[in-house]
Each structure stands twice: as C-alpha cells, then as structure tokens.
Amino acid sequence: GDSVTQMEGPxxxxxxxxxxxxxxxxxTGYPSLFWYVQYPGEGLQLLLKATKADDKGSNKGFEAxxxxxxxxxxxxxxxxxxSDSAVYFCALRRDNFNKFYFGSGTKLNVKP
Amino acid sequence: xxxxxxxxKFRVLKTGQSMxxxxxxxxxxxxxxWYRQDxxxxxxxxxxxxxxxxxxxxxxxxxxxxxxLKKQNFLLGLESAAPSQTSVYFCASSPLPxxxxxxxxxxxxxxx
Numbered sequence: 540g541d542s543v544t545q546m547e548g549p550x551x552x553x554x555x556x557x558x559x560x561x562x563x564x565x566x567t568g569y570p571s572l573f574w575y576v577q578y579p580g581e582g583l584q585l586l587l588k589a590t591k592a593d594d595k596g597s598n599k600g601f602e603a604x605x606x607x608x609x610x611x612x613x614x615x616x617x618x619x620x621x622s623d624s625a626v627y628f629c630a631l632r633r634d635n636f637n638k639f640y641f642g643s644g645t646k647l648n649v650k651p
Numbered sequence: 652x653x654x655x656x657x658x659x660k661f662r663v664l665k666t667g668q669s670m671x672x673x674x675x676x677x678x679x680x681x682x683x684x685w686y687r688q689d690x691x692x693x694x695x696x697x698x699x700x701x702x703x704x705x706x707x708x709x710x711x712x713x714x715x716x717x718x719x720l721k722k723q724n725f726l727l728g729l730e731s732a733a734p735s736q737t738s739v740y741f742c743a744s745s746p747l748p749x750x751x752x753x754x755x756x757x758x759x760x761x762x763x
Contacts, residue, residue, distance in 0.1 A: 545693075571750060582655070582741055582754030583694075590750070628693060637682060637701055637749055638709065643693040 541566040543629050545642035552619055552649050560614040560645045562603075562629035570631040572596075572605055572612040577626045577644070586614075586627070624649045653677050657742050657755035664732045664762045672727040672758050674742030682745040683725035684709075684752065685717060687738040694741065700725055732762045 546561040564570065571590045575583040587596030592607035601616045612629060629642040655676045664670055674683065681702050686694040696709030698717040706717045714736060716728045725744075729736060739759050743752040 573751075575752075575754075580756075582756045583743075583752075584754065585751050588751070632749065637699065638696060639684075639749075639752060641686075641694040643691055 541570070541631060541633060541640045543631055543640050543642035545629050545645050547645070548626075549646040549648055552647070554621055554649055554651050555618045556649075558614070558616040558619045558623075558647070560627055560629075560647070562612045562614065562642060564610050564612065564629075564631050566631055566633055566640075568633055569607075570633045572603070573630040573632070573639070574601070574603055574612070574614050575628040575630060575641075577628065579625070583628060619647070619649045621649045621651050623647060655742055655744055655753050655755040657740075657758050659758060660756065661759050662761070664729075664760065666733060666762060668732050669728070669730050670732065671729075672740055672742075672760075674725045674727070674755060676723055676744040676753070678744060678746070678753065679722070680744035680753070681722075681747050682749050683719065684743045684745075685715070685725065685727045686741045686743065687711065688741060688757070689738050697727065734762045736760065737762045
C-alpha cells in the first residue's frame with residue numbers, strides 16, 4: 540500500500556544552519572507529494588508541494604524536489620531560523636484518489 | 652477568515668462515555684476528513700467524506716462513527732470512549748480536486 544517514511548527526530552540545529560529532512564515514499568503510479576508544517580498548538584498547514592517528477596516545490600526558503608528514480612522528496616533550507624521550529628510532515632496523494640498518506644513527522648528545534 | 656473550525660478544543664472523558672466532535676468549514680469544500688495524531692505515528696485517517704450525505708472508512712475507523720448531513724459540517728462520534736482513543740483529533744477539508752488540505756487547530760481528547 541501507499542506509505543511515507545520520514546527520518547526520525549528530533550533534529551536540533553543552530554540558527555543559520557543548513558537543514559535536510561529526508562522523506563521517501565511508496566506508491567503506485569504518479570502521486571503528488573507535499574510537505575506540511577505544524578507549529579506548536581496549531582493544525583497542519585501546507586508548506587510546499589510537487590505534482591510530477593522533477594518538479595521543485597518552494598516556499599519561505601524551503602525547497603523539495605520530486606525524485607521519482609529514488610522515490611524521495613527531501614526538504615531543505617539553506618539557513619534556518621528559530622521561527623522554523625515546528626514539526627514537519629511529508630505526505631502523498633495518488634492521482635484520482637481522495638486520501639492523503641502522512642509520514643510520522645520530524646520535529647525541528649532551532650537554537651539561537 | 653474562519654477556515655476550518657473544530658469544537659471543542661479540549662475534552663476529558665471517562666471510559667464508556669460518549670461524545671461528538673464538530674468540524675465546520677466555510678470554504679464550500681467537497682471533501683472532509685478526520686485524523687488522529689499520536690506520538691511517533693503521524694496522522695492516521697479515521698473517516699472521510701467526499702460530499703454531503705457520504706462517508707467512508709479510513710485507516711483506523713473502529714470505535715468511531717461520522718455523519719455529514721450538511722456540506723459544511725462533519726461530525727465525529729465516539730459511542731463508548733476507551734483509553735486507547737486518547738489522542739489529538741484533526742479535521743481537514745479539501746476542494747475539488749483534493750490537491751491541498753486545510754486543517755483545523757485540533758481537539759485534544761483524554762479518556763480516563
């Protein structure tokens with residue numbers, strides 16, 4: 540079945556460090572891929588998405604590239620800020636399907 | 652800018668009690684979803700709806716019932732609460748096609 544695997548957290552970085560959060564997926568066909576972010580005490584909100592192979596999603600300095608050959612969608616940011624501290628979820632949705640599949644989430648702590 | 656509103660925000664139940672969680676969206680979205688979030692397990696889909704009057708089971712439907720009598724509302728019921736249902740519950744909605752989900756702020760439920 541469809542599934543998403545994320546790297547275990549928490550990830551602790553100093554401000555201005557480079558961030559990578561790994562995400563790999565299993566799905567038939569050509570799913571759309573998403574990164575959601577959850578700030579403390581809030582619901583999830585969409586950070587970025589990509590709908591086909593080699594697409595790059597980007598938002599607020601975060602980027603992720605849809606790599607079909609490695610079934611991956613790793614999240615990167617060149618210089619993290621304290622305000623980026625949150626839980627990040629990778630997710631997929633197969634075309635013509637109504638359901639989303641979420642990874643287990645990766646908590647990011649950024650220290651000043 | 653209400654978006655997706657969940658009520659209540661917090662609730663404590665005793666084993667065997669019943670309750671209903673309400674989700675309301677004001678974006679005229681067709682799809683609505685109920686998830687539970689548990690530590691280390693990410694989001695798991697309980698039930699979802701692809702339109703008014705329709706519901707379908709997700710990944711973990713046992714012990715829950717849902718209804719979508721009005722397009723804007725999606726109710727999640729627990730008939731006889733169990734400690735295993737202690738969790739944070741999130742509602743989400745999506746337009747057609749479901750390329751993005753909008754989440755509520757969550758309901759934290761404790762079953763003693």
